[in-house]
Amino acid sequence: MSDLPSLGLVPGWLTTAAHWWGKHGLLVSLREHVIYTVVAVLVAMLVAIPIGLAVGHTGRGSFAVAGLANALRAVPAFGLLILLYVVVSPKIHYRDAIGWLVPRGALGSLLPVEIMLAVLAIPPILTNTYAGVQSVDPEVRDAAYGMGMRGWQVVRQVEFPIALPLVLAGIRSAVLQVIATATIAGYLPFLGGLGYLIFNNGLPQINDPDVGYPAMIGAAIVVAVLAIVAELLLLTLQRVVVSRGLSGRYRARSLPTQSSYVTANP
Amino acid sequence: MKRKSRFTLAAVALPVALATLLTACSSSGGGATAGTTDISSSDTSSTSSSSAPADAGSLTVGSADFTESALLADIYADALLAKGVKITKKLNIGERAVYVPALKDGSIDFIPEYNGSILPFLDPKATAKSTDEITAALPAALGSDLTALDPAPAQDSDTITVTKATADEYNLKTIADLAPVASKLTFGAPAAFQTRPDGLPALKSVYGVTFGTFTALAAGGSVTQTALKNGTIDAGDVFSTDPSFQKDGFVALADPKNEFAAQNITPIVATAKLTPTIKDAANAVSAKLTTEILTQLLIEVGTGDPDSVAKKWLTSVGLG
Numbered sequence: 001m002s003d004l005p006s007l008g009l010v011p012g013w014l015t016t017a018a019h020w021w022g023k024h025g026l027l028v029s030l031r032e033h034v035i036y037t038v039v040a041v042l043v044a045m046l047v048a049i050p051i052g053l054a055v056g057h058t059g060r061g062s063f064a065v066a067g068l069a070n071a072l073r074a075v076p077a078f079g080l081l082i083l084l085y086v087v088v089s090p091k092i093h094y095r096d097a098i099g100w101l102v103p104r105g106a107l108g109s110l111l112p113v114e115i116m117l118a119v120l121a122i123p124p125i126l127t128n129t130y131a132g133v134q135s136v137d138p139e140v141r142d143a144a145y146g147m148g149m150r151g152w153q154v155v156r157q158v159e160f161p162i163a164l165p166l167v168l169a170g171i172r173s174a175v176l177q178v179i180a181t182a183t184i185a186g187y188l189p190f191l192g193g194l195g196y197l198i199f200n201n202g203l204p205q206i207n208d209p210d211v212g213y214p215a216m217i218g219a220a221i222v223v224a225v226l227a228i229v230a231e232l233l234l235l236t237l238q239r240v241v242v243s244r245g246l247s248g249r250y251r252a253r254s255l256p257t258q259s260s261y262v263t264a265n266p
Numbered sequence: 267m268k269r270k271s272r273f274t275l276a277a278v279a280l281p282v283a284l285a286t287l288l289t290a291c292s293s294s295g296g297g298a299t300a301g302t303t304d305i306s307s308s309d310t311s312s313t314s315s316s317s318a319p320a321d322a323g324s325l326t327v328g329s330a331d332f333t334e335s336a337l338l339a340d341i342y343a344d345a346l347l348a349k350g351v352k353i354t355k356k357l358n359i360g361e362r363a364v365y366v367p368a369l370k371d372g373s374i375d376f377i378p379e380y381n382g383s384i385l386p387f388l389d390p391k392a393t394a395k396s397t398d399e400i401t402a403a404l405p406a407a408l409g410s411d412l413t414a415l416d417p418a419p420a421q422d423s424d425t426i427t428v429t430k431a432t433a434d435e436y437n438l439k440t441i442a443d444l445a446p447v448a449s450k451l452t453f454g455a456p457a458a459f460q461t462r463p464d465g466l467p468a469l470k471s472v473y474g475v476t477f478g479t480f481t482a483l484a485a486g487g488s489v490t491q492t493a494l495k496n497g498t499i500d501a502g503d504v505f506s507t508d509p510s511f512q513k514d515g516f517v518a519l520a521d522p523k524n525e526f527a528a529q530n531i532t533p534i535v536a537t538a539k540l541t542p543t544i545k546d547a548a549n550a551v552s553a554k555l556t557t558e559i560l561t562q563l564l565i566e567v568g569t570g571d572p573d574s575v576a577k578k579w580l581t582s583v584g585l586g
Contacts, residue, residue: 082489085488085492086488089492090492090495090496092496105452105479105481108496108498109498186457186482187483187489188483188489189482189499190481190498200482200484201457204456204457204458204485205462211461
């Protein structure tokens, strides 16, 4: 493998404008990658959070859900993608584009990709949601009922907010996994993503100094940066949405300090 | 306590699932592990070893890491074994860049190759396209250490392939017939097909064919088959031993001007290990091996064991 183009070509590759613009440039690929990721994680959230809340709240079916979610983690992504494409795409006869979301002809390919990515994203969100709800202090829950709250009110106003840090942690790990796995989307017709530059275009002509090894490493770096940026964004979101009563993140002067107690109550 | 115990269960289940995932990943990447099967002379039947000429020789047979290559290695190895050659199998080694050095350093002595692929690998400036041209050019490219045996009629080459319905609709027989209609059609092939010399550039320069739309997809196999069948693409790059030619009635368009190089199955042997027995036995196998037979054998292998399919076929043609 000593014939591979030098790693030293990577910075030059990444700073060449032509590699960012164009039909399969980094910008288009990045946009596709983000779309695949966001759609899949949103679908996974819509499925996993309600189920996780229901299981956590009622305590019923947690064994089945834990088993199912963990079994899903073991599904090999590429095999599932090809299987879904063979099974799903023949049933899709719609060929036109759907807004900016689906390019022309791509629906039959996009559905298998999104299902595959959502299947990968569901387990971490689902298990974290019900674990988060189950770990709510029983006394807090009892207090909520004691105040006259009904079941769904307890879920919405007590259990979900308290479970939120864990739910968000689940979403973060789902996003990371989906960003990493969305690289295989380009194996299907009319799809791209950053993996196009790695697997589709790079790997078969790995010795090419322009589209081979340097492009693969360059695109992989962009995948890694995207993952880090997504992680940071979600961490920021977590700071904003998690109740300060849980995170203990108070501005110093908004809490009465020990000394002010002392002076206030001599 | 009840709730807490459930949470503990989940905590225990998580690492177990992760371990399962890791196992799944490593087994799917199994191409990296080369399976080695030693067939000692004691395993061979007493008849073959007793009737063997003293100079039958011994060989280490290798293969690339995909089913067809392993099947071909099994076929040749089992045929040689039947002639009394001592065989060690080192199958699923890897790609050409890995096994060609192994041939040169003596780790393996024999590998089934594709003549139109090994030639440009050894000599990037080679221009030979037809079987005869390649056969003539190979000895110089291989050097004196390696010898190419007779090429089999069987080929695993790129083909421009359409469904029966598309072929009938536009009356397509050769790639050239695509020229007037290609602008209406969508073509699917691996991404590199857009730039490689025998890809889209050759379609245009050799046959004057320019497709209306190109889409990149996974090389060969089920994605291309599915995309062709459901009409996502009208024409695709399909390997000539693809099972879909027999299963789905796909039509490979003829390539009279040799856009694609011939890819005849051709055994490459270490010259130092070559005996008359090995040469004759391998050439006898090659003579019987056609693309149709190879395709049929690949369908029989499916995801199963190539060796048993190889043995069965050899017996049926009197070479086992």
